[in-house]
Amino acid sequence: MYIILVYDIEEKRVGKMLKLCRQYLNWIQNSVFEGELTEVKLKELLYKAKDIMNIDKDSIIVFKNRQEKWLDKQVIGKEKNDLDNIL
């Protein structure tokens, strides 16, 4: 299953959330991730995410698609650089 995940998390919690999401998905923009996940792995990720979030203040939106080929992606401006792989 192809996943796009975007979060809006207060700064003090964002480091933890970034670290978590990068264990499951590819980081493509400041607060945006994409990748292939099974339904079980997605549940696991969201279970852990809820532990980090303040449900009243933070939010996560997940878009799910059975087939990535139905989605075109276009990037304008700065692409995320290779530093991401080191962090």
Add this chain to the structure above:
Amino acid sequence: MYIILVYDIEEKRVGKMLKLCRQYLNWIQNSVFEGELTEVKLKELLYKAKDIMNIDKDSIIVFKNRQEKWLDKQVIGKEKNDLDNIL
């Protein structure tokens, strides 16, 4: 065409970009928008967006899908509130 647009824009330019994107799409999270746009309208939006952006520092990612029904959306945490319609 169903569009998801996410931006990563420096704070001093973000107000302008928000205003622009809201003329074309629905604002669903801090820097995330979705909606139906024709190819022509999307080009128009991106043309105006490039005028606002600093191409070396900012970025926009657009996901395009011919059919929204191929996409499931799941929101965890705070939903954007009605204030958005007033702003």
